[in-house]
Amino acid sequence: MAAHGRGTSIPPVAAILVAAGAGSRLGAGKPKAFCEVRGRTLLDHSLGRFSAHPAIREVVAVVPAGFESEIDSTGAVRVVAGGAERPDSVAAGLSVLSADIQYVLVHDAARPFVPADVISRVVEALLAGAEAVVPVVPVVDTIKRVFEDVVVETVDRSALRAIQTPQGFLRSVLAAAHDAGGRPVTDDASMVERLGSAVVVVNGSEESFKITTAWDLRVAEAMT
Numbered sequence: 001m002a003a004h005g006r007g008t009s010i011p012p013v014a015a016i017l018v019a020a021g022a023g024s025r026l027g028a029g030k031p032k033a034f035c036e037v038r039g040r041t042l043l044d045h046s047l048g049r050f051s052a053h054p055a056i057r058e059v060v061a062v063v064p065a066g067f068e069s070e071i072d073s074t075g076a077v078r079v080v081a082g083g084a085e086r087p088d089s090v091a092a093g094l095s096v097l098s099a100d101i102q103y104v105l106v107h108d109a110a111r112p113f114v115p116a117d118v119i120s121r122v123v124e125a126l127l128a129g130a131e132a133v134v135p136v137v138p139v140v141d142t143i144k145r146v147f148e149d150v151v152v153e154t155v156d157r158s159a160l161r162a163i164q165t166p167q168g169f170l171r172s173v174l175a176a177a178h179d180a181g182g183r184p185v186t187d188d189a190s191m192v193e194r195l196g197s198a199v200v201v202v203n204g205s206e207e208s209f210k211i212t213t214a215w216d217l218r219v220a221e222a223m224t
Contacts, residue, residue, distance in 0.1 A: 012102040013123055014058035015050040015166065016093035019043045019109035020082025031064050033109040035217060038224045042211060045112030047077060050166075053116055055123045056105070060096055062089045090188060091178050097171070103127070104174055106188050107166035113223065114166065114208040121202040122168040132192045133168040135204030136161035163187060164204040173197055 019033030019042075033043040043061060050059050058078070061071055065081040080096055082089030090106055097104070103126045107114065118135050125133040139160040145153040167189050169177075177191035185191055189199050211220055 010057040011055050011123065011127060012100050013056055013105065013126070014060065014097050014101045014103070015053075015056050015105040015107060016090060016097075017043065017046050017050065017059065017061045017107050017109045018082070018086065018089050018093070019046075019061055019063050020089040021086075021110070031067065032211065033063065034067065034070065035211075037112065037217065037220045042112045042220075043071070043109040046107060046109040046114070047071075049112075049114055049116065050105075050107065050119065051077065053119050055120065058098060058101060060093045061109070062093045085184060086186070087178060087181075087184070087188075087191070090174075094171075094175060094178065102171055103168060104171050105166035105168045106174075108210060110211045111165055111208045112211070112220070114164075115205050118164075118203070118205050118208060119166060122166055125200050125202055126168045126170065130168075130200040131170045131173045131197045132189055132199040134187075134189050134199055134201055135164045135166070135208070136201045137164065137204045137206060138162075161201060162204075163189065164208050164210075 021032055034041050047059065047061060050056050060078045060080060062080055062082040068079045068081060071077060071079045078096055080092045082092055105122060122133045122135060139157045139162055143155040143157050144151045145155055167187060169192060173192055174188060177195055180195065182194055193199060211217055
């Protein structure tokens with residue numbers, strides 16, 4: 001699948017948008033990615049960002065089983081059903097990529113406002129030779145380690161970063177990480193770290209915040 005009718009002059013980069021989560025903390029009674037902000041679903045907002053980016057050749061949306069028909073997949077986007085856990089959903093996305101794709105971006109559809117320049121920084125780092133890339137923002141709150149409702153330690157935040165998406169990978173490295181399996185993780189970079197691969201960081205953006213709660217959804221409404 002060549003998204004947007006683009007030729008091979010576009011770098012061999014694909015984006016997998018993970019949208020298969022139930023979103024129970026949002027309390028919307030539907031999968032989170034299908035909640036709307038200003039008349040468009042979170043997934044639709046995310047798809048627009050990646051489909052329009054000049055460095056993305058293919059886009060795959062991974063949705064809950066039964067929701068495949070909710071997405072217009074006429075040429076520009078391939079839609080597949082996800083699995084019970086995040087790694088299952090990413091693996092489903094990987095399985096339908098064209099053979100010539102060498103780099104893969106994995107993005108949470110619940111981050112619908114990722115700026116184009118963040119996507120560009122991740123792609124540029126991959127093309128420059130990185131095996132894995134994650135966008136990050138500084139941790140601004142004071143962080144304390146707590147045990148049984150008592151503060152044990154105040155953590156030095158100077159070396160801490162909050163991780164965002166899209167996370168970018170050399171396709172072969174991401175596939176190997178998924179093949180290796182292991183305990184459940186909350187992001188793909190953690191799986192790659194287990195292999196001993198270096199994960200490079202680039203600047204993320206506060207605009208690329210993750211919608212998790214009803215409050216986040218109200219903030220998103222105010223942004224648009």
